[in-house]
Amino acid sequence: MIGQAHDAREAVVFDSIVPIEELVERDGLRELCQSFHALFGIGVRLYSVDGTLLAAAATDQELCLEIGTTPVGHRACTATIAEVVGHDPGSASEVVIPCFTGAAYYVAAIDYDGRRVGRLIVGPYVPVQTTSVPSTFGDAVPNFDVTRANALLTKMPHAKPETIRRIGGHLKSALDLILFSGHKAHMTSKMHLASVRESYRELADKNERLQEAFDRLKELDRLKSQFLATVSHELRTPLTSIIGYSEMLVQGLVGEMKPDQIEFVRTIHDKGEQLVKLIMGLLDLGKLESGTMRVIMRPTRLEPILAEVVSTMTPAARKKGVRLELGLGESSALPELQGDSERLRQVFLNLVENAIKFTPSGGEVTLRADVAPMDGGGANDAQEDGLSVLAPTLLPVEVRVSDTGIGIPRAERQRVFDAFYQVDSSSTREHGGTGLGLAIVKRLVDAHAGTVRIEDGQPTGTVFVVSLQQAGSSIHG
Amino acid sequence: MQINFGGREIALKLVYYGPALSGKTTNLRSLHELTVDGARGRLMTLETKDDRTLFFDMLPLALRAEPDKSGHAGMTLRIKIFTVPGQVTHASTRRLVLQGADAVAFVADSQIGETEHNAASFLDLRQNLKELGIALRDMPVVIQFNKRDLANIRSDHEIETLARRGKEPVFTAVAVNGQGVLETFFGLLDIAWRKLDGQHRLAQMLGIESNELLPMAAKQLGLSVAIPKLLASSVAGSLERYFQVVR
Secondary structure (H helix, E strand, C coil), X not given: CCCCCCCCCCCCCCCCCCCHHHHCCHHHHHHHHHHHHHHHCCCEEEEECCCCEEEEECCCCHHHHHHHCCHHHHHHHHHHHHHHHHCCCHHHCEEEEECCCCCEEEEEEXXXXXXXXXXXXXXXXXXXXXXXXXXXXXXXXXXXXXXXXXXXXXXXXXXXXXXXXXXXXXXXXXXXXXXHHHHHHHHHHHHHHHHHHHHHHHHHHHHHHHHHHHHHHHHHHHHHHHHHHHHHHHHHHHHHHHHHHHHHHHCCCCCCCCHHHHHHHHHHHHHHHHHHHHHHHXXXXXXXXXXXXXXXXXXXXXXXXXXXXXXXXXXXXXXXCCEEEEEECCCCCCCCEEECHHHHHHHHHHHHHHHHHCCCCCCEEEEEEEECCCCCCCCCHHHHCCHHHHCCCCCCEEEEEEECCCCXXXXXXXXXXXXXXXXXXXXXXHHCCCCCHHHHHHHHHHHCCCEEEEEECCCCCEEEEEEECECCCCCCC | CEEECCCCEEEEXXXXXXXXXXXXXXXXXXXXXXXXXXXXXXCEEEECCCCCEXXXXXXXXXXXXXXXXXXXXXXXXXXXXXXXXCCHHHHHHHHHHHCCCCEEEEEEECEHHHHHHHHHHHHHHHHHHHHCCCCHHHCCEEEEEECCCCCCECCHXXXXXXXXXXXXXXXXXXXXXXXCHHHXXXXXXXXXXXXXXXXXXXXXXXXXXXXHHHHHHHHHCCCCCCHHHHHCCCHHHHHHHXXXXXX
16 A cells, blocks of 8 residues: 555545445444345345345245255245345346346446445245246255145235336435435545544644743743843942042042032932942842842831832822822821832832832822732732632732823733833933832832732822732732 | 555545535536446446535546456556535545545636636645645646536636646536546546656557547547547647646
8 A cells, every 4th residue: 555654643534445334323224124025025234245134034935945945945945035135236236136036126236426336135025927837846945735825926025027127216216315325424534533633633733832942941031130130230239339439538438529510410329329229129120030139028117118118209299299298007007018118028129119210299199908809800800710718718909109290001011021121212311210129019019929909090180099909918819 | 645556456546635615526526427327337436415525525537457468357547526615614634535636627617706716726735735745846736617507707708817827737617517627637647647657658568559548538438529629629728738847
């Protein structure tokens, strides 16, 4: 056989020879034979190509039964049946085989799709012109009464040869249709299975390739974070010297300087500080991404952290003409949180700094903290699925940092937490910044198993809502 | 191709490929209508409700060689003609049907607006063959530009120019009324037969001369057509040139 041996996939063999037994339903075949038998009164039998009886419908003839009672008669009868059943009509496709009683059997080949698949036998019947047993009858069954035999012969079904051929023809076309339908169903189901298998194989293949690509990207990402951490660290060291020495210059430790010189050195010092902040941000991000930043979780109170943030940022706000306010919960004290106070301070520092940056002069930045309302108060959709079983045992504390600035379009709200992302990159110069602040916020809040989301400010601006779990609350990741 | 010495059979598989709605099934239906029962089997179509091919259509032909001089029954050449589903989503089914194909008739839609779909389908054919480990250049392919009766089609002149430039034999057709269907089929059978006969000496197995197969097929399918005339209808002599190039 010449095929595609190199193809490991299971080939669908469209040209396989399917045995008739597999294509047709035996009960259906028997019903078909019975209906023909009922219609014409003549026995009908169907055999597969290897001689297996597939279906039959026939009534025993009295003559045959009586002959069968004697051993000689039984032998003669069996020999005739064997010849009829074992006879392949060959290329003639039909043949009539006479019985020693004068009756006859019609044998026709069943061909399907150009191949011989079986044969059908119609009989015994008595050809209409036959009125008595042949003269050779006595040779086959010597002791049988010929008059009795002739009487029984007339009781057998009689038929003209062309009628028998017509019956055979009808049966063959009915069978052909059944075979075709069976073949079609067989091919369809085979094809269906093969298609499903092929689609599955294709998908599995694709998944494997995707997984490889994903692993490669993850490794690259890890390398990037590592590189970032290393470079930041190396940059910080010389920068510390620049800042230290410029500070000493300003303090006059190595002699008095003219006011202009002091101004220049101050600028060097300030820019140095700015650079350190940026590098620290990169370093933090690198640590957060590589998972090497230590977050020490212990019971923490939020009020002092927020108060410190406000007092740190007040000079900057005042300088820009922005009012900065702190509002603590309606209840007298906020519950304790499970968290790292240093990291939480960084979260709110970044958020407030960001809010001031994007709020025009005369605007307002407010920092408010309270226990989240029971109804979720506009929580993320994701939190609402299965909320009744997934909600933490204690309500989280929400810190809202609101500003009256330019606001963040809804479409951008997910991306602002990506590192280096700026909503309006053209505003980078105007507002400064590297796009690292919010990325660090998101990662730090994640490390606290909290969430951060963005809501619309009223009437304008943005509200960043940081939701943190209370100490002692069971947390679902 | 499969050779079954025990069953005295040689089986060929011809596949009609092409974009959705280009007329692959129509080609098979017309071929079925133009030929007579006997050598030709029943046309099996597996369609969805909207008359689109789901898995494939299949038309079996069985050509019997004459018994040899000592009276042994001759071998049978079974030809199964398949169509593939053209819709893009059935890619895996197309590949399955294409498995083991001996030659491909690519049925293109002549409408100018379908040009891109023709191209995409041909690239899909090449890709699927590649995934089966077969290079397109090793596969005998004929191209049929179908639907020549419609408006806004690529001009005859254009197709002649394309046929001259291309390697594959090109035929034109209006499959829906049978025009060009036999030409394409015999062109396809010709290139498949010449290749496989050259490789496996099939004519010898069948006990015929190589150039007797096509007339034998025409005769057994009840066709009173002159084979040379059918084959000569390839656009711009592209069939003759194919054999010169391939040889």
